[in-house]
Amino acid sequence: MSFVSPAKGVGFINTGQHCFSANDHCSSKNFLHSSFRLCERRAKKRCGSLNARAIVVKPEIDFEDPDWKKKFQDNFEERFNLPHLRDVLDVNPRPTTFSLKRRPHMGCDIDLEERRNGYVHGDDRALLKVIKFSSPTSAGAECIDPDCSWVEQWVHRAGPRKQIYFDPEEVKAGIVTCGGLCPGLNDVIRQIVITLEIYGVKKIVGIPYGYRGFFDDGLTEIPLSRQVVQNINLAGGSLLGVSRGGASTSDIVDSIQARGINMLFVLGGNGTHAGANAIHNECHKRKLKVSVVCVPKTIDNDILLMDKTFGFDTAVEEAQRAINSAYIEARSAYHGIGLVKLMGRSSGFIAMHASLSSGQIDVCLIPEVPFNLDGPYGILQYLAHLIKTKGSAVVCVAEGAGQELLEKSDATDASGNAVLSDIGVYIQQQIKRYFKDICIPADVKYIDPTYMIRACRANASDAILCTVLGQNAVHGAFAGFSGITVGICNTHYVYLPIPEVISSPRMVDPNSRMWHRCLTSTGQPDFH
Numbered sequence: 001m002s003f004v005s006p007a008k009g010v011g012f013i014n015t016g017q018h019c020f021s022a023n024d025h026c027s028s029k030n031f032l033h034s035s036f037r038l039c040e041r042r043a044k045k046r047c048g049s050l051n052a053r054a055i056v057v058k059p060e061i062d063f064e065d066p067d068w069k070k071k072f073q074d075n076f077e078e079r080f081n082l083p084h085l086r087d088v089l090d091v092n093p094r095p096t097t098f099s100l101k102r103r104p105h106m107g108c109d110i111d112l113e114e115r116r117n118g119y120v121h122g123d124d125r126a127l128l129k130v131i132k133f134s135s136p137t138s139a140g141a142e143c144i145d146p147d148c149s150w151v152e153q154w155v156h157r158a159g160p161r162k163q164i165y166f167d168p169e170e171v172k173a174g175i176v177t178c179g180g181l182c183p184g185l186n187d188v189i190r191q192i193v194i195t196l197e198i199y200g201v202k203k204i205v206g207i208p209y210g211y212r213g214f215f216d217d218g219l220t221e222i223p224l225s226r227q228v229v230q231n232i233n234l235a236g237g238s239l240l241g242v243s244r245g246g247a248s249t250s251d252i253v254d255s256i257q258a259r260g261i262n263m264l265f266v267l268g269g270n271g272t273h274a275g276a277n278a279i280h281n282e283c284h285k286r287k288l289k290v291s292v293v294c295v296p297k298t299i300d301n302d303i304l305l306m307d308k309t310f311g312f313d314t315a316v317e318e319a320q321r322a323i324n325s326a327y328i329e330a331r332s333a334y335h336g337i338g339l340v341k342l343m344g345r346s347s348g349f350i351a352m353h354a355s356l357s358s359g360q361i362d363v364c365l366i367p368e369v370p371f372n373l374d375g376p377y378g379i380l381q382y383l384a385h386l387i388k389t390k391g392s393a394v395v396c397v398a399e400g401a402g403q404e405l406l407e408k409s410d411a412t413d414a415s416g417n418a419v420l421s422d423i424g425v426y427i428q429q430q431i432k433r434y435f436k437d438i439c440i441p442a443d444v445k446y447i448d449p450t451y452m453i454r455a456c457r458a459n460a461s462d463a464i465l466c467t468v469l470g471q472n473a474v475h476g477a478f479a480g481f482s483g484i485t486v487g488i489c490n491t492h493y494v495y496l497p498i499p500e501v502i503s504s505p506r507m508v509d510p511n512s513r514m515w516h517r518c519l520t521s522t523g524q525p526d527f528h
């Protein structure tokens with residue numbers, strides 16, 4: 001392990017999800033987000049560069065070995081192999097019951113039938129990475145070896161299979177939505193129900209209020225059918241309700257057994273996925289024929305490997321409405337400063353994309369990029385410069401940004417997530433204080449639209465994404481997979497083993513082209 005300073009152009013980089021190192025602080029195999037941050041801080045200290053990043057290299061790879069690439073790929077294939085019911089159970093496939101409606105006059109030509117139903121072959125794969133970086137210093141380069149060689153990494157294609165592992169008559173499907181709200185939850189629920197019915201499933205239930213619904217005796221299952229879910233996509237929120245916190249995995253699996261559920265669809269973020277994987281492992285241990293399939297739900301877009309998660313586009317669209325209001329307020333006031341706080345616990349995707357889409361942001365602050373408020377390179381002096389030169393300014397800050405500037409608390413929510421201090425309120429106070437000190441009037445307008453953004457219904461592009469993900473979740477369960485999640489990678493729909501997408505939160509890479517584009521758009525300098 002060593003560190004790299006892209007500015008100096010040395011070493012090699014991999015911003016993937018694993019952090020392996022001989023270094024004492026960065027040696028955790030299943031490292032946590034905090035340890036990655038630690039790696040990064042050490043990298044910055046050593047390289048003396050703001051852009052320095054921890055190099056993420058598997059120590060077991062010997063690049064002198066002429067076969068290293070093949071070994072890497074074999075290892076990758078093993079990691080991305082999808083857990084299947086037949087791994088522990090003696091289960092046999094049967095012809096699928098999934099088919100598109102057809103008119104009788106079409107006959108029964110089997111080839112034709114197969115083609116129009118669009119079955120996916122079990123060996124179909126999609127490429128996970130599609131850029132060939134020719135140098136580790138290329139913008140946003142993700143390299144495995146020092147030469148940044150091209151290594152194909154294939155993941156399993158999602159979709160309906162010709163053979164299935166459940167008799168629809170015997171299926172009892174459960175759907176549960178956990179964590180915070182996210183636009184599109186109802187669209188996914190709706191599509192799961194509709195697709196299950198097309199397979200011929202008659203017993204479908206919703207588990208109320210997240211994992212809580214499995215252990216709270218006062219909560220009863222919600223029977224679901226096409227009729228029940230027909231219009232639920234017209235409203236935001238979740239028909240089933242959501243919650244944080246939960247019971248032991250063993251209690252949840254007891255409840256699954258008692259209810260006779262053998263397909264469980266779990267909609268949630270990284271915490272929910274960790275829970276779903278534990279449920280899958282417990283079912284595996286008890287040799288239960290239960291298929292656990294997740295659909296990633298996180299407004300923060302912080303799930304690894306995916307182009308995006310559902311609800312994110314809608315969140316960005318709503319966020320830019322708030323930015324637009326802040327801009328109008330700022331422009332209309334004498335020395336107006338608009339400040340908008342957006343969600344993003346550890347990832348600044350909403351703030352970055354909303355800044356990009358609105359085109360009205362002067363300063364975008366995200367958790368991944370440290371900043372100073374005071375001093376010659378601080379934000380406050382820059383705001384004074386903007387007020388002097390253009391009369392107004394608009395700042396967008398992600399909730400997880402600049403936490404190191406605030407007083408820490410050890411408080412956690414019911415799920416164990418750290419409760420963050422309010423960076424929006426803090427920046428607002430600091431701006432007011434600073435302008436008072438320098439005797440320049442400033443009219444600060446602070447907008448916190450976070451829950452408005454999260455509670456709205458999905459826009460058109462998210463509605464399509466939800467529909468495809470919901471359908472694929474059902475296809476995955478019928479194909480006999482368990483402990484998997486569905487996602488979109490490079491515009492193709494894929495199945496991924498849960499641990500691969502939650503080993504750390506996905507974060508904005510400060511060396512990525514997207515962050516650089518955001519900086520180009522805002523015109524902001526470094527604040528460090």
Ligand SMILES: Nc1ncnc2c1ncn2[C@@H]1O[C@H](COP(=O)(O)OP(=O)(O)OP(=O)(O)O)[C@@H](O)[C@H]1O
Nearest residue numbers: 179180244245246268269270271272274275298415
């Ligand atoms: N490591 C874990 N193992 C088992 N269950 C977990 C784990 N982490 C979280 N959970 C459970 O998953 C559920 C949701 O977790 P959490 O509140 O962190 O939301 P999330 O899925 O990460 O979504 P969001 O993006 O809204 O934060 C909770 O009921 C929580 O108890």
Ligand SMILES: O=P(O)(O)OC[C@H]1O[C@](O)(CO)[C@@H](O)[C@@H]1O
Nearest residue numbers: 180181298299300343344345413
């Ligand atoms: O207030 P709640 O419901 O706990 O949710 C807040 C959190 O949810 C998230 O949007 C993730 O879903 C975070 O960005 C945010 O901190």
Ligand SMILES: [Mg+2]
Nearest residue numbers: 179269270271
């Ligand atoms: Mg989470």
